[in-house]
Amino acid sequence: MKKIEAIIKPSKLKAVQAALIEADIPCMTVAPVKGAGLQRGYSEIYRGTEKSMILLNKILIICVVSDENLEKCIKVFMDHASEGKTGDGKIFIYDVQDAIRLRTGTRGIEAIR
Numbered sequence: 060m061k062k063i064e065a066i067i068k069p070s071k072l073k074a075v076q077a078a079l080i081e082a083d084i085p086c087m088t089v090a091p092v093k094g095a096g097l098q099r100g101y102s103e104i105y106r107g108t109e110k111s112m113i114l115l116n117k118i119l120i121i122c123v124v125s126d127e128n129l130e131k132c133i134k135v136f137m138d139h140a141s142e143g144k145t146g147d148g149k150i151f152i153y154d155v156q157d158a159i160r161l162r163t164g165t166r167g168i169e170a171i172r
């Protein structure tokens with residue numbers, strides 16, 4: 060199992076959500092967050108040397124998927140959250156040790172299917 064943490068532009072949330080459902084990846088956690096990347100929140104072409112930073116509104120989406128669904132999930136973000144511009148966002152991928160569905164106690168891969 061893999062955990063995908065994707066930080067995207069708020070304007071892309073609806074399209075990403077719809078595409079994840081379409082790709083049969085219906086389980087997700089979504090939260091509004093603030094963040095900065097390489098440009099430290101400044102405009103796309105900003106290359107200043109100031110030490111300040113602006114935190115921009117972003118959306119964090121967390122999906123835990125089977126190993127076999129990982130690439131499909133990444134493709135959804137590439138296809139629907141990227142415009143090829145700075146600030147489009149970033150995906151972090153982690154190994155997941157276990158999962159437990161509280162209703163049944165089901166563990167592991169069965170808990171996310």
Ligand SMILES: Nc1ncnc2c1ncn2[C@@H]1O[C@H](COP(=O)(O)OP(=O)(O)OP(=O)(O)O)[C@@H](O)[C@H]1O
Nearest residue numbers: 066093094095096097098117144145146147148149
């Ligand atoms: N290394 C990081 N650690 C934690 N969060 C990050 C990291 N890089 C980016 N983020 C988060 O992702 C958001 C979007 O980052 P962004 O797309 O601007 O990355 P970037 O590395 O600056 O790439 P680009 O040059 O394309 O803008 C940031 O606002 C921040 O919330």
Ligand SMILES: [Mg+2]
Nearest residue numbers: 096097098146
């Ligand atoms: Mg950036």
